[in-house]
């Protein structure tokens with residue numbers, strides 16, 4: 001290892017991104033995924049709309065923004081997998097390598113998230129096939145619901161698509177074709193955005209956009225409590241891929257001269273915009289069909305609403321199939337970022353080949369995914385704490401593990417890292433932005449996370 005060099009000269013063992021754009025696309029590819037299009041509308045529905053969205057947006061700016069800057073900075077300074085980077089920086093800045101445990105929490109979270117993420121991504125693949133066969137053409141809401149219920153109750157269909165999705169993820173990581181993927185993402189992300197805009201036009205012309213808009217942007221604070229605020233914060237972490245180490249891992253390949261501030265702003269704007277457009281589209285369709293968001297909202301929300309729109313619009317078979325396959329690709333670029341840190345760790349620390357590491361880690365995650373597959377059928381009555389096994393894995397990861405390790409990443413960056421080191425990485429010429437980041441990272445983000453935690457368990 002290159003500990004002898006000064007930290008700012010340390011080099012990654014895996015090369016660097018070809019350009020700032022490549023980095024922005026890779027992190028956006030990680031950030032934009034099922035979280036924006038599947039999860040955001042669904043939890044907004046469960047948590048009553050406007051007030052939840054407002055808290056979520058506040059969390060993005062006050063907590064997500066400084067933590068993303070901190071994570072990219074830690075990655076670029078450490079230039080290793082998240083665990084080793086934290087160990088290295090911990091030793092340099094505080095004399096203790098124990099900080100590596102922050103990376104470990106993130107790694108565990110990534111494992112658990114990918115286990116269910118792959119099952120939901122499998123649903124989108126299944127919907128791609130159903131859409132292209134014209135299954136939804138002319139269907140009304142109850143029939144569209146039934147299609148989803150059938151899928152959720154089928155162990156074998158979910159298993160097949162979960163297995164296909166995990167196999168593709170493993171293959172890409174095993175080949176290490178980050179370059180290839182970079183190129184694909186350049187086309188796929190704008191294409192997905194384009195289809196969302198088509199859907200938005202559909203929602204404006206055919207759906208009930210005004211009620212959708214009111215539901216999403218008119219806050220009614222009586223509808224939220226401590227646990228919805230926690231869910232909003234958890235989602236801010238989830239959607240920006242924070243607290244898991246993948247942003248740290250990607251930051252390790254960022255060239256020294258690139259501005260971390262500018263890249264972060266671009267990523268956050270892109271991620272937030274996509275979620276808001278997806279939410280508007282979904283709720284315009286919900287209200288247009290006289291569905292009740294508190295009744296229909298659940299993990300099946302987009303699978304019960306979007307096919308209704310595709311079933312009725314001209315060229316719906318075309319747009320529907322393209323939409324679900326693109327969503328599958330968006331999920332793939334996120335899934336890769338969920339698997340990469342643990343595989344990078346295995347290669348660097350256990351000396352295994354990339355292929356073998358990807359297969360071992362991927363298979364464990366695949367097996368864990370069976371719990372989610374079973375949550376809709378055999379084990380649907382097996383509920384405790386927050387609900388089914390799937391509900392519990394989701395709650396534990398998004399709302400507890402990600403915020404905890406994200407909090408520790410930023411506390412390290414703001415309080416334990418010397419001002420000299422952080423300003424060296426964040427560019428001393430941007431004084432105002434640096435000061436603003438440091439203020440958010442030292443005070444606002446940590447206090448925000450703690451208050452929301454304490455509030456959710458009723459202590460505040």
Ligand code: PHE
Pocket residue numbers: 030031032033034035036113237238239240241242244246334335337338
């Ligand atoms: N951000 C991704 C999404 O919104 C999911 C993800 C979470 C990816 C955590 C990496 C790490 O779909």
